[in-house]
Amino acid sequence: MSRYRRSFVDGGSYFFTVALTNRKENLLIWHIDQLRSAIQTVRRTHPFLIDAWVVLPEHMHCIWTLPEGNADYPFRWRLIKLLFSRALPYTEFVTSTAQARGEQGIWQRRYWEHTIRDEEDFARHVAYIHFNPVKHGYVRRVVNWPYSTFHRYVASGLLPEDWAGEGGEIDGMFGE
Numbered sequence: 453m454s455r456y457r458r459s460f461v462d463g464g465s466y467f468f469t470v471a472l473t474n475r476k477e478n479l480l481i482w483h484i485d486q487l488r489s490a491i492q493t494v495r496r497t498h499p500f501l502i503d504a505w506v507v508l509p510e511h512m513h514c515i516w517t518l519p520e521g522n523a524d525y526p527f528r529w530r531l532i533k534l535l536f537s538r539a540l541p542y543t544e545f546v547t548s549t550a551q552a553r554g555e556q557g558i559w560q561r562r563y564w565e566h567t568i569r570d571e572e573d574f575a576r577h578v579a580y581i582h583f584n585p586v587k588h589g590y591v592r593r594v595v596n597w598p599y600s601t602f603h604r605y606v607a608s609g610l611l612p613e614d615w616a617g618e619g620g621e622i623d624g625m626f627g628e
Contacts, residue, residue, distance in 0.1 A: 459567040460523035465503060467577045469564035471511035473557055478509040481599060483540060490535035498528050504578045507599035508588060513581045533559045583616055592618045
């Protein structure tokens with residue numbers, strides 16, 4: 453079996469897509485407070501900057517920038533997934549493989565990661581993240597989705613509230 457090789461850049465910025473095993477679940481938004489708590493807990497001991505983030509019912513996209521001299525995003529993701537899973541009632545179906553590893557089975561084992569190459573790449577991925585709820589049909593306007601850093605971008609004057617209008621498309625190849 454081949455092993456996936458990830459890119460590691462000390463102090464780099466990375467785009468991620470992380471998904472639940474059951475893509476028909478709504479666990480991430482039903483338990484948004486537990487997810488936020490898990491992220492905050494990890495950031496206290498293993499800091500990273502949240503450049504952009506959107507949480508959808510069964511997957512999320514984000515861009516992190518790690519501190520100089522550090523590229524260990526896999527450890528951070530393991531902790532976030534673990535803390536979130538432990539905060540939930542133990543009601544999900546767990547495969548025998550997951551049981552043998554002591555896993556709850558909520559998360560897909562792998563996730564998509566992309567090292568941000570430059571400012572244009574960063575901007576395209578931020579746009580993709582913020583537009584994702586519209587793309588999936590959850591809302592018609594980006595501003596109407598509550599689980600997104602889009603609101604932070606608007607508050608800081610980086611984007612207008614009516615950015616992307618209603619519907620439309622965002623060009624680019626992204627990790628979903």
